Amino acid sequence: MAKHQGQLNNQLNVLRAQKKWSQEDVATKVGVSRQTIISIEANKYNPSLILSFKLAKLFEVDIQDIFSYSELEEK
Numbered sequence: 001m002a003k004h005q006g007q008l009n010n011q012l013n014v015l016r017a018q019k020k021w022s023q024e025d026v027a028t029k030v031g032v033s034r035q036t037i038i039s040i041e042a043n044k045y046n047p048s049l050i051l052s053f054k055l056a057k058l059f060e061v062d063i064q065d066i067f068s069y070s071e072l073e074e075k
Contacts, residue, residue: 006071013041015059015066030054 016026023037030051039045047055056063 006069007043008046009043009068009070010040011066011068012037012055015061016041019059026055026058029058 012026016023021029023041024034027034027037031054032051036045036047036051040047052063052067055066059066
């Protein structure tokens, strides 16, 4: 039986660059550490649903405009 494992990808760094905001700027605006933003951008940390909504509101986009999910199948 194949195992399914997913990957959450994001466009956070692209959106941040468009606004010309630093990682620290974004972190302060949503109430997290700069390291959290770094980890999200590097796909090393999946944000909570609440943080995802905060980021979407900050950038004035829908959550799915920031995050996408792809499922990988392992054999």
